[in-house]
Amino acid sequence: MVQKITVLGSTGSIGVSTLDVIRRHPGRYEVVALCAHSQVDRLFEQCLEFRPQYAVVRDALLAETLRVRLEASSCATRVESGPDALVRMAGLPEVDTVMAAIVGAAGLPSTLAAAVAGKRILLANKEALVMAGPVFMRSVREHGAVLLPIDSEHNAIFQSLPANYGGRPGECGVEGILLTASGGPFRNAPLGDLDIVTPDQACAHPNWSMGRKISIDSATMMNKGLEMIEAHWLFNVPASRIQVVVHPQSVIHSLVQYIDGSVLAELGNPDMRTPIAHALAYPERIDAGVKPLDLFEIASLHFERPDFERFPCLSLAYRALEVGQSCPATLNAANEVAVEAFLGGKIRFTEIARVISETLDAVPVIPLNSLDDVLAADAMARAKSAGIVERLPGR
Ligand code: NAD
Ligand code: MG
Numbered sequence: 001m002v003q004k005i006t007v008l009g010s011t012g013s014i015g016v017s018t019l020d021v022i023r024r025h026p027g028r029y030e031v032v033a034l035c036a037h038s039q040v041d042r043l044f045e046q047c048l049e050f051r052p053q054y055a056v057v058r059d060a061l062l063a064e065t066l067r068v069r070l071e072a073s074s075c076a077t078r079v080e081s082g083p084d085a086l087v088r089m090a091g092l093p094e095v096d097t098v099m100a101a102i103v104g105a106a107g108l109p110s111t112l113a114a115a116v117a118g119k120r121i122l123l124a125n126k127e128a129l130v131m132a133g134p135v136f137m138r139s140v141r142e143h144g145a146v147l148l149p150i151d152s153e154h155n156a157i158f159q160s161l162p163a164n165y166g167g168r169p170g171e172c173g174v175e176g177i178l179l180t181a182s183g184g185p186f187r188n189a190p191l192g193d194l195d196i197v198t199p200d201q202a203c204a205h206p207n208w209s210m211g212r213k214i215s216i217d218s219a220t221m222m223n224k225g226l227e228m229i230e231a232h233w234l235f236n237v238p239a240s241r242i243q244v245v246v247h248p249q250s251v252i253h254s255l256v257q258y259i260d261g262s263v264l265a266e267l268g269n270p271d272m273r274t275p276i277a278h279a280l281a282y283p284e285r286i287d288a289g290v291k292p293l294d295l296f297e298i299a300s301l302h303f304e305r306p307d308f309e310r311f312p313c314l315s316l317a318y319r320a321l322e323v324g325q326s327c328p329a330t331l332n333a334a335n336e337v338a339v340e341a342f343l344g345g346k347i348r349f350t351e352i353a354r355v356i357s358e359t360l361d362a363v364p365v366i367p368l369n370s371l372d373d374v375l376a377a378d379a380m381a382r383a384k385s386a387g388i389v390e391r392l393p394g395r
Pocket of ligand 2: 151227
């Protein structure tokens with residue numbers, strides 16, 4: 001049976017890696033829809049190669065540009081635009097699988113739509129789960145969607161848990177999770193330098209090549225904070241049983257501890273095509289084009305405790321999950337605003353944590369029962385964070 005796929009965020013780092021794995025297995029997958037934002041050139045090339053039924057871009061103007069070029073190349077792909085089109089593509093009746101790889105809160109409505117349509121969801125868009133945890137997981141359960149984690153850590157945890165693990169406390173002898181973190185580019189930088197680092201320095205991740213937003217999150221270690229919340233929702237494990245372990249080589253992608261003392265892990269080269277191929281083929285295995293792991297070349301693996309003083313964003317994420325309700329959505333929105341301000345040269349690297357902390361202090365916590373509640377919390381936090389950014393002295 002050919003697996004029919006919508007790729008949300010096809011022009012990004014995860015989207016491109018997904019299409020690379022699909023390209024290696026002609027006849028196994030059919031791309032039904034490719035969805036991007038503004039990178040029309042790349043989307044045009046992808047349409048010519050994968051011949052999807054639909055392509056989606058940000059607005060009508062970009063859609064017209066793409067339409068004209070596709071027609072001139074005799075490509076019959078239908079071009080649509082805007083957030084509603086993303087939601088439609090996630091729920092198309094002919095689609096089996098949705099790769100959710102839009103970055104940030106912008107990916108929430110379409111990722112949630114895939115859950116409501118009962119799809120097999122390959123979840124890269126961690127921000128959606130952080131913001132909307134209880135709403136999203138309820139939709140997955142109620143509509144029989146299947147959630148397969150793409151984030152390398154969560155994919156490793158998924159692979160290290162028993163197949164019948166249902167997420168009840170203590171089930172299958174699961175004691176806890178060890179969530180590995182590379183520590184990013186500033187793990188050993190002098191603390192004083194963090195005030196003056198540039199966006200390009202912060203994006204230069206030692207092991208992984210990724211989009212700019214998640215690269216900054218890795219440099220602040222907010223990425224690990226978001227992933228701790230993500231692991232909480234995916235595997236129903238309390239924060240107290242999730243230990244962050246700094247492991248600079250990124251070879252062990254995370255571990256599961258059992259009551260008998262066993263610790264199971266998944267290892268591999270840091271290449272997102274491994275978790276993508278795992279989820280695409282699950283429960284089978286397919287070639288991902290990833291170099292085999294050479295332990296002799298790696299020679300040694302290191303582990304350290306996380307440094308909460310250097311990485312205050314990590315503590316902020318624990319605080320947000322502990323408060324619960326809309327607090328993780330507030331954390332996520334403030335982080336998105338602060339990261340964008342840093343990338344745009346408006347604030348210093350060290351001010352990212354300050355913006356988030358002040359936003360958490362100022363924005364009221366509300367209960368989350370629906371997508372509207374999540375979007376309201378997100379909007380409230382964005383407005384507050386934008387005001388805080390404006391008041392900071394900046395760079
Ligand atoms: P990226 O910036 O490279 O790509 C983002 C994609 O989202 C692009 O295709 C872009 O067109 C699309 N997009 C952005 N804003 C949009 C909007 N408003 N509407 C529609 N589409 C929009 O990001 P990435 O590194 O591929 O990350 C994507 C997601 O996967 C993020 O949530 C990230 O945290 C997660 N993730 C990425 C990696 C990685 O190695 N890159 C690893 C783990 C998790
Ligand atoms: Mg990760």
